[in-house]
Amino acid sequence: MRRRGITLVEIAVVLAIIGIGLVLFYSVCFMNWMSLEQQMSVVDLQMEADIIVSMISNDAKLSRQIIVDPSGKAVTFNYPVFDPPVGTIVYSLTPQGQITRNDTVISSYIDFNNSSFAKDSSALVVNLLLTGASFGRRLELPVSTEVYPRNLL
Numbered sequence: 001m002r003r004r005g006i007t008l009v010e011i012a013v014v015l016a017i018i019g020i021g022l023v024l025f026y027s028v029c030f031m032n033w034m035s036l037e038q039q040m041s042v043v044d045l046q047m048e049a050d051i052i053v054s055m056i057s058n059d060a061k062l063s064r065q066i067i068v069d070p071s072g073k074a075v076t077f078n079y080p081v082f083d084p085p086v087g088t089i090v091y092s093l094t095p096q097g098q099i100t101r102n103d104t105v106i107s108s109y110i111d112f113n114n115s116s117f118a119k120d121s122s123a124l125v126v127n128l129l130l131t132g133a134s135f136g137r138r139l140e141l142p143v144s145t146e147v148y149p150r151n152l153l
Helices: 008-062
Strands: 065-068 074-080 086-094 098-101 104-107 116-119 124-134 137-147
Touching: 008 074, 008 086, 008 098, 008 104, 008 124, 008 137, 065 116, 086 116
Parallel strands: none
Antiparallel strands: 065 074, 074 086, 086 098, 098 104, 116 124, 124 137
């Protein structure tokens, strides 16, 4: 008499195969999710850098005078405000990893030691290193640009 059915060994083999497939599927999904999170963090840093560079460029282009601090951690833009008083905008890099515009924080992702302002013959050179983290990994986005003011005296 022959019995029809599934043996315990066959069930164990099927469960092992399903388990291996699930582990592979989970690891692929997790790696893709990590990669997506990392890319989203890099894009966020790029957007932050674009905002910072745009603000500095707009202020520099309209300024009459650019003064870079000897430490390279601050830049001052002087420009007329239609009246005798001269308007002043100051960008500063702080040791806490922030860049400020007239004491208002515009970003908290700046690497203080690797960021600076410098004045070339006719241009303002802005070197920034933005940092972030994703899954314990440090992300770095270097940004360097030259701004040529229009109204220098």
